[in-house]
Each structure stands twice: as C-alpha cells, then as structure tokens.
Amino acid sequence: xDRKEEILRISGVNVRKCMRCGKCSGTCPxxxxxxxxxxxxxxxxxxGDIEPLLNSxxxxxxxxxxxxxxxxxxxxxPAKVVEAVRLAAVRQKGNNHLKAENVPELLDDxxxxxxxxxxxxxFTK
Amino acid sequence: xxxxxxxxxxxxNKAKDLDRYARLSxxxxxxxxxxxxxxxxxxxxxxxxxxxxxxxxxxVRALADAKAQGRDLVTLCSACHNVLKQVNNDMLTDExxxxxANNYLKLDEEYCGETKVIHFLExxxxxxxxxxxxxxxxxxxxxxxxxxxxxxxxxxxxKVMQMDNPENPKIMEDFIRAIGAExxxxxxxxxxxxxxVALEDKEAAAKRRNxxxxxxxxxxxxxxxTACPLCMYNLNKNDSDVPVYYFTELxxxxxxxxxx
Numbered sequence: 001x002d003r004k005e006e007i008l009r010i011s012g013v014n015v016r017k018c019m020r021c022g023k024c025s026g027t028c029p030x031x032x033x034x035x036x037x038x039x040x041x042x043x044x045x046x047x048g049d050i051e052p053l054l055n056s057x058x059x060x061x062x063x064x065x066x067x068x069x070x071x072x073x074x075x076x077x078p079a080k081v082v083e084a085v086r087l088a089a090v091r092q093k094g095n096n097h098l099k100a101e102n103v104p105e106l107l108d109d110x111x112x113x114x115x116x117x118x119x120x121x122x123f124t125k
Numbered sequence: 126x127x128x129x130x131x132x133x134x135x136x137x138n139k140a141k142d143l144d145r146y147a148r149l150s151x152x153x154x155x156x157x158x159x160x161x162x163x164x165x166x167x168x169x170x171x172x173x174x175x176x177x178x179x180x181x182x183x184x185v186r187a188l189a190d191a192k193a194q195g196r197d198l199v200t201l202c203s204a205c206h207n208v209l210k211q212v213n214n215d216m217l218t219d220e221x222x223x224x225x226a227n228n229y230l231k232l233d234e235e236y237c238g239e240t241k242v243i244h245f246l247e248x249x250x251x252x253x254x255x256x257x258x259x260x261x262x263x264x265x266x267x268x269x270x271x272x273x274x275x276x277x278x279x280x281x282x283x284k285v286m287q288m289d290n291p292e293n294p295k296i297m298e299d300f301i302r303a304i305g306a307e308x309x310x311x312x313x314x315x316x317x318x319x320x321x322v323a324l325e326d327k328e329a330a331a332k333r334r335n336x337x338x339x340x341x342x343x344x345x346x347x348x349x350x351t352a353c354p355l356c357m358y359n360l361n362k363n364d365s366d367v368p369v370y371y372f373t374e375l376x377x378x379x380x381x382x383x384x385x
Contacts, residue, residue, distance in 0.1 A: 012175040029317045033329050061329065064170050065277035065317035070291055083173045098325060106324050110361070112354045113134040114204055118169030119324045121180065 003050040003088065011084035015046040017074045024068035024078040034058040038068045038078040045081055050088075059086040060097050060123060091125045098123035126252065128243075129191035129198045130158035133205035134166040140202070140354035146373035147201050147245055149382040154253050154261060158199055161190045167208040169355075170321065178225045184212035185226050189236040197241045199248060201373070203278040203353035207286065210242045214285045244279065246296055246352065246372070247288060255303040263381040265305025271375070272309040272346035272367070273297030274337065276356045277317040291315065297350065300372060304379035313340035320355035330359055338363030350375060 008015070018039070025037035036044065036058045044053055053059070059082065068078040090096055098119055136144035151158050165183035172180035187209060191198035200206040215222045217238025227235045243251070249258055275294055283291030294315060298308035319333025341349050342365040350372045351357050360369045377383040 010174045010176050029319065029333055030322075030329065032332075033326070061322065061326070063277070063317045063319060063321045063333075065321075066281035067277065067317065070281045070283055080173045087174055103324075110139060110358055111324070112139040112358045113166075114140075114169045114202070114355045115320065115324050115358065117134060117166055118204070118321055118355075121168045121170050121172065122321070123325075 004048045007084045011080040018042045027067045030061040033061040053085045096124040126156040129196040133202045135354040143371040146377035150376045153380045153382045171208045171211040181212045188240045191240045207278040258303045262379045269306040270347045271301045271306045272341035272349045274349045274351045275315045309346040311340045311344040313337040320359040334359045338365040338367045
C-alpha cells in the first residue's frame with residue numbers, strides 16, 4: 001500500500017474537503033515549534049508528499065488539544081492526519097520517538113503518571 | 126444516588142487530592158462514587174487512529190462495567206473523561222470499531238456505547254444543581270478572584286464532549302460562583318497549556334503554560350482551578366506565580382469537609 005493510502009486509511013480523514021483557509025494552523029498552540037503546520041500536513045498528504053512529514057520533528061509537537069479539529073470550518077480534523085503520519089513513522093521498527101531508557105532523566109518529583117502514559121501512547125509503538 | 130467511578134492512574138498517585146476531595150464533597154452532597162473494579166489506565170490521550178482497537182479496549186471495559194451495573198460513569202480527570210467519552214462515541218457511532226472491539230472482548234453482552242459518561246462538574250450542574258450547591262456551602266470563598274482553566278480536554282471536540290459551549294464555556298465559572306467566589310474571564314482559559322509535551326520538550330511546555338498563566342494574572346486572578354492533573358503539573362511551574370488548585374479542593378473547603 002502506498003504511503004498516502006496508508007495515512008488516509010489510518011486517519012479516516014477526507015483531505016479533499018480542505019479549502020486551505022489556514023484556521024487550523026492559526027489556532028495551533030504549537031505553531032511556532034513546527035516546521036510543517038497542520039494545514040500543510042493536510043495538503044501534503046493530499047498531494048502525496050509524505051516523506052518530508054514522516055521525517056519531521058513537527059510530528060512530535062502536536063499537543064492533541066483538538067483546537068484544529070474544533071475550529072475547522074470544513075470538519076477536516078487535521079489532528080487525525082498528524083496522528084496518522086506520526087503512527088506511520090513510529091510503527092516502523094526501531095523508530096520510537098521516546099526511548100524508555102531515556103525516561104528517568106526526564107522525570108521530576110511531581111511528574112504525573114498521566115504524562116508518562118500519554119507520552120508512550122503518542123510517541124512509541 | 127450511586128455512580129460508577131473511574132479514577133484513572135494519576136488520581137491514585139500524584140493527584141490523590143483531586144480524588145480525595147471529590148469523594149468527601151460527594152458524601153457531603155449526598156451521592157456516592159463507587160470505583161469500578163479492576164479498571165485499567167485509559168492511556169491518557171484519545172487514540173484517533175481508525176485501524177487500531179487495542180488502545181481503546183481499557184476504556185470499553187470500564188464503560189461496559191458501568192453498563193452492567195446500570196449506572197452512569199463519573200470521571201474527574203479531564204484526560205480520562207476525554208478518552209472515555211470519545212471511545213464511547215466510537216462504540217456508539219463507528220460500526221467497524223464497535224464490531225472489532227466486541228469481537229475481541231467477547232463480553233457477556235455486546236457493548237454499543239450505552240453508558241452515559243459524565244464529569245463530576247456535570248454532576249454538580251445537572252444533578253445537584255449549582256443553586257442547591259450554593260445552599261450547602263458553609264465556608265463561601267467570598268471575594269476570591271478565581272480563573273477557571275478548562276484547557277483542551279474537557280471541551281473538545283465539542284460535538285462529542287457536549288459539556289458546554291467549547292468556545293465560550295461557563296460551567297466552571299458557575300461553579301466558582303456557587304462556592305461564593307468571583308470568576309475571572311480571560312482569553313486563554315480554553316487554550317492548551319502544552320502539558321502533553323512536558324516530558325521531552327520542556328521549553329515548549331513552559332511557553333504555553335506561561336502564556337496561560339500570564340493571561341489569567343493579567344485579568345487579576347488570584348488563583349486558577351483545574352480538573353486535570355497534567356495541567357496542574359505544568360501550570361504549577363508558571364512564571365507569574367499564580368497558584369493552581371484542583372476544583373475539588375475548593376469545593377471541599379466551601380462545603381466544610383476539607384479536613385474530614
């Protein structure tokens with residue numbers, strides 16, 4: 001299966017609904033941290049330009065806050081596209097973004113369990 | 126009134142106060158939170174992928190347990206609430222996910238999204254009623270200017286969460302009024318604090334939390350309240366020195382049961 005088809009299948013998103021208004025990127029709290037912004041994820045997937053996304057750190061900047069999902073006037077749900085590309089990346093063998101052996105040095109006395117389980121869910125397979 | 130209750134991983138550890146003050150308050154208000162047996166961690170973030178069900182199963186087990194008890198399922202942690210409610214919506218509306226989850230779980234009775242998932246705040250608003258709550262307050266927090274922090278998980282996606290207007294919510298402000306304090310409305314109250322990247326991108330998390338806290342402080346908030354242990358963790362380190370409390374702690378204090 002080609003990459004585009006894979007991303008579309010994982011996300012369930014119809015990228016062709018996007019009218020490129022950019023609201024998703026405008027409302028994204030991680031905008032400044034991202035090389036590719038939510039609207040770029042959507043149109044790059046639509047045009048099959050997926051390799052740059054797979055290799056970009058932008059995948060790990062999404063906060064899963066659903067701001068883009070809530071505010072998209074076309075119901076495109078860009079966060080689902082970002083997550084699908086991230087999964088396509090971390091599902092590859094040896095490609096986990098978070099390594100368990102590096103976790104201890106990232107903890108402090110107050111780190112909630114919620115932060116650890118969600119980091120593993122988002123960044124590893 | 127007895128509710129099934131899903132505490133979640135953090136309420137058993139770093140966020141014990143969120144749980145303890147909720148139980149004390151529930152008792153004072155005349156309802157019981159009965160913890161689901163053998164619940165499993167929800168995973169902390171809703172899995173959006175259409176092609177995996179394993180990450181949704183712990184939620185489905187909790188939802189099916191509440192259904193078997195014939196009770197609504199109450200949550201406290203914003204993340205658990207978001208995950209359980211969104212997975213429940215999948216079980217109700219997505220035939221593929223529902224079929225595969227049921228094929229895997231082989232429950233005595235198929236689970237098809239029947240359970241009603243309600244947040245503790247919704248119990249206060251919809252079952253107790255904020256007017257009735259106000260009557261039960263013995264230590265009103267008079268004069269305190271409190272900023273409600275909704276963050277992302279309680280409200281979005283609005284179509285699924287259905288707690289309040291996702292862009293102009295008022296449930297927490299009404300709660301703050303009910304306990305005798307004064308709510309502070311500020312622009313960042315429903316924007317993400319960046320908590321999810323606080324493990325491996327500490328700089329980005331700091332930027333987001335300081336934007337939220339300085340927004341609240343700019344509108345003269347003396348404190349912020351949250352329902353989310355991750356927001357609590359992240360916001361607590363804010364540069365504006367705005368203290369952050371769980372809403373249940375202020376509730377227990379107002380009801381006079383904090384030290385029970």
